[in-house]
Amino acid sequence: EDQVTQSPEALRLQEGESSSLNCSYTVSGLRGLFWYRQDPGKGPEFLFTLYSAGEEKEKERLKATLTKKESFLHITAPKPEDSATYLCAVQGFSYDKVIFGPGTSLSVIP
Amino acid sequence: DVKVTQSSRYLVKRTGEKVFLECVQDMDHENMFWYRQDPGLGLRLIYFSYDVKMKEKGDIPEGYSVSREKKERFSLILESASTNQTSMYLCASSPPGISYNEQFFGPGTRLTVL
Numbered sequence: 001e002d003q004v005t006q007s008p009e010a011l012r013l014q015e016g017e018s019s020s021l022n023c024s025y026t027v028s029g030l031r032g033l034f035w036y037r038q039d040p041g042k043g044p045e046f047l048f049t050l051y052s053a054g055e056e057k058e059k060e061r062l063k064a065t066l067t068k069k070e071s072f073l074h075i076t077a078p079k080p081e082d083s084a085t086y087l088c089a090v091q092g093f094s095y096d097k098v099i100f101g102p103g104t105s106l107s108v109i110p
Numbered sequence: 111d112v113k114v115t116q117s118s119r120y121l122v123k124r125t126g127e128k129v130f131l132e133c134v135q136d137m138d139h140e141n142m143f144w145y146r147q148d149p150g151l152g153l154r155l156i157y158f159s160y161d162v163k164m165k166e167k168g169d170i171p172e173g174y175s176v177s178r179e180k181k182e183r184f185s186l187i188l189e190s191a192s193t194n195q196t197s198m199y200l201c202a203s204s205p206p207g208i209s210y211n212e213q214f215f216g217p218g219t220r221l222t223v224l
Binding site: 102 | 114154169200212217
């Protein structure tokens with residue numbers, strides 16, 4: 001069964017303390033892996049799409065990487081405004097919908 | 111600025127009531143989606159639509175129906191609301207094609223069924 005897990009469930013960082021969020025997936029043929037950011041009381045906001053192992057994408061302090069089994073969202077020198085829930089999602093070739101993981105709640109303390 | 115809007119941010123209904131959640135997008139997108147989001151469970155797909163008058167069941171369609179009479183509007187209907195349908199409901203849209211790529215989400219409707 002295709003599924004997505006994320007770890008840790010919650011992460012608390014000091015401002016400037018770099019870290020990584022993990023997204024592990026099981027899918028029969030990956031069409032795409034997506035990262036979204038969700039602020040409290042709002043809908044998710046798209047960050048990145050990764051298509052194949054070895055691919056990397058960057059946006060400001062965020063860098064997403066992809067292997068055949070997992071993706072990492074690296075956060076370099078985070079700021080309080082990076083506090084949010086980060087969602088990972090995958091789409092496989094065998095179906096035409098996206099499966100979301102439960103998310104990682106990130107808090108960056110000044 | 112592209113936008114997906116949902117008719118209500120907060121809604122309180124009674125058990126057994128028929129509930130309509132409306133979603134409108136201004137990006138001329140073919141694909142539209144309804145999800146519910148619950149703590150620890152993530153986003154779960156209820157229904158999606160590729161085009162006007164088209165609809166496909168997602169992972170949890172029981173107790174829900176949808177309507178897409180116009181390209182820009184996708185409605186979610188709870189035929190007889192129950193307390194286990196208390197949740198955050200999120201609508202999304204995306205450009206055409208089987209590879210959905212980026213989905214644009216609305217702000218969500220927090221529905222409470224008493």
